[in-house]
Amino acid sequence: MAADPAKRLVATVDLLTLDISIESEVRFKCPENCGKCCVNLEIPLRDEDIERIEDLGYGAWEFVDYEKMFYRGDKFLGYALKKRPFDGACIFLDPETKRCRIYDHRPLACRLYPFVFVKHGTKMEIYIREDSFCPGIDHPEGEPVDERFILREYGDVLKEYRDKLLKDQGE
Structure with a gap:
């Protein structure tokens, strides 16, 4: 690691x-x-992030990676944002323009x-x-x-x- x-x-x-x-x-x-951060980082999702993206019409199953989890000590913090299998980038990164498709609604970790x-x-x-x-x-x-x-x-x-x-x- x-x-x-x-x-x-x-x-x-x-x-x-x-x-x-x-x-x-x-x-x-x-x-x-x-778009380098969209490829190189694993992004944790808070419940608020998931709700905000779902409000755009996406189902959580489309963007939440339930196999990757974030912890601080033994406290569960949340799941990761999914990555595309063909290039390892965030599923919301447009591969041609390198722009975020949900920029105004992106997770807090992306914003920070x-x-x-x-x-x-x-x-x-x-x-x-x-x-x-x-x-x-x-x-x-x-x-x-x-x-x-x-x-x-x-x-x-x-x-x-x-x-x-x-x-x-x-x-």
């Missing part, structure tokens, strides 16, 4: 205030029509990539996976991953975590 790629801490977010501390300089630009969010109490650490196949990481034309970038791209995700944290604290 291949080793996990290196992860670099990019930022820490206080979930109560949404204050962001930048920990290291990173630039990122997702190249159009690349190459960033990884790790929650520790009231703090969210944001890492970047330094996958060698991703040409967007530290791209010379890339945008600085700063507070503005994080809030624009992932502010709704962070607010969702904050709302859940506040709800859990109120119970």
Whole structure:
């Protein structure tokens, strides 16, 4: 089994205030029509991801790989997104245009990539996976991953975590 790629801490977010501390300089630009992450990664599906894709008219059996499972310790996290047998790419990647057919409804793991969010109490650490196949990481034309970038791209995700944290604290 291949080793996990290196992860670099990019930022820490206080979930109560949404204050962001930048920990290291990173630039990122997702190249159009690349699709390398759609081929090289196994994507975990949350229940919410499955429901959102089913709302598009797909049956779960069409896109959920029930043979690949994700765990954190002994906790079951979910199943994987199916890959095509002829090229190993995600079934939603258009083989000609290299564009996602469900882009606006893609799983959270796809939306976050190459960033990884790790929650520790009231703090969210944001890492970047330094996958060698991703040409967007530290791209010379890339945008600085700063507070503005994080809030624009992932502010709704962070607010969702904050709302859940506040709800859990109120119970």
